[in-house]
Amino acid sequence: MIREVLRFINKSDLVIEVIDAREPDLTRSKKLEEYALNRERKILIVLNKADLIPREILEGWKKIFENEGKNAIYISATMHLGTKILRDKIKELLRGKEGTVIFVGYPKTGKSSIINALKGKHSASTSKIPMAYGYTKTIQKFKIDSKIYAWDSPGIIPPDGNELEKVIRGISVEKLEDPVKAGEMLLLRIIKYNPNAIKETYNITFNSPYEFFEKLALKRGWLYKSTKEPNIEEAAKAFIRDYHKGKIIYYVPPLSMNDDKDSSV
Numbered sequence: 001m002i003r004e005v006l007r008f009i010n011k012s013d014l015v016i017e018v019i020d021a022r023e024p025d026l027t028r029s030k031k032l033e034e035y036a037l038n039r040e041r042k043i044l045i046v047l048n049k050a051d052l053i054p055r056e057i058l059e060g061w062k063k064i065f066e067n068e069g070k071n072a073i074y075i076s077a078t079m080h081l082g083t084k085i086l087r088d089k090i091k092e093l094l095r096g097k098e099g100t101v102i103f104v105g106y107p108k109t110g111k112s113s114i115i116n117a118l119k120g121k122h123s124a125s126t127s128k129i130p131m132a133y134g135y136t137k138t139i140q141k142f143k144i145d146s147k148i149y150a151w152d153s154p155g156i157i158p159p160d161g162n163e164l165e166k167v168i169r170g171i172s173v174e175k176l177e178d179p180v181k182a183g184e185m186l187l188l189r190i191i192k193y194n195p196n197a198i199k200e201t202y203n204i205t206f207n208s209p210y211e212f213f214e215k216l217a218l219k220r221g222w223l224y225k226s227t228k229e230p231n232i233e234e235a236a237k238a239f240i241r242d243y244h245k246g247k248i249i250y251y252v253p254p255l256s257m258n259d260d261k262d263s264s265v
């Protein structure tokens with residue numbers, strides 16, 4: 001775990017873990033949660049990008065976290081849905097007192113977007129402290145309510161795991177050794193859960209991930225200079241970036257939704 005994260009968690013009254021509602025299990029960090037709990041910090045799990053997901057699925061995930069004894073809510077930062085619920089929940093967890101919260105999570109889960117949605121008229125940026133890790137290399141403090149401050153931490157948890165997990169956890173495409181392979185894995189996972197997801201976003205039909213990248217490259221005019229062949233690497237990178245930007249609609253259903261049926265037996 002990175003030292004800076006821990007230092008800022010120690011300085012905060014509440015830890016807000018932002019996860020991608022499409023992939024709650026893969027975008028939460030139990031290590032980080034454990035650390036915060038050991039420090040007697042309360043944790044609020046925020047499932048972001050809720051605009052991509054049906055409400056009953058979001059409720060299902062929320063219930064799973066609540067059954068674990070965690071506070072959880074869902075929100076769409078970009079659509080400004082659920083921001084009042086989030087603000088009220090923060091106030092409740094701070095017991096109406098003055099306090100500082102920290103937004104943590106894997107890169108690209110939407111930490112900055114949520115703070116932007118919250119800060120509105122309280123947009124004072126109060127400090128910039130250099131960080132050793134992260135894409136923007138700074139952790140910034142914002143006022144999000146009359147008595148509440150929030151640290152925005154950039155991509156604070158290293159997106160580790162296998163190639164697929166790295167992509168889902170927001171690794172920047174420039175850091176991928178083989179973006180085509182990683183893109184293929186992501187695409188296969190997405191169509192497993194929503195067979196129409198790619199067609200809905202790109203209006204491209206295909207029989208294999210490779211064919212999709214070729215068609216996307218041709219559609220966008222990306223060709224290798226030397227061979228004039230479609231630049232599938234560029235297409236795979238664009239696809240992964242679109243995923244991070246929350247442009248691709250699919251979700252992994254919570255297991256307990258199946259358990260619920262079984263548990264009545």
Ligand SMILES: Nc1nc2c(ncn2[C@@H]2O[C@H](COP(=O)(O)OP(=O)(O)OP(=O)(O)O)[C@@H](O)[C@H]2O)c(=O)[nH]1
Binds near residue numbers: 079156246
């Ligand atoms: N569909 C959808 N996209 C979102 C939502 N929130 C954020 N995004 C998109 O996700 C991408 C990443 O958002 P950021 O707010 O920069 O994420 P971050 O967690 O601050 O990223 P890092 O600072 O790199 O760790 C952006 O392209 C956002 O537009 C949301 O609620 N719905």
Ligand SMILES: [Mg+2]
Binds near residue numbers: 111153
């Ligand atoms: Mg950010």
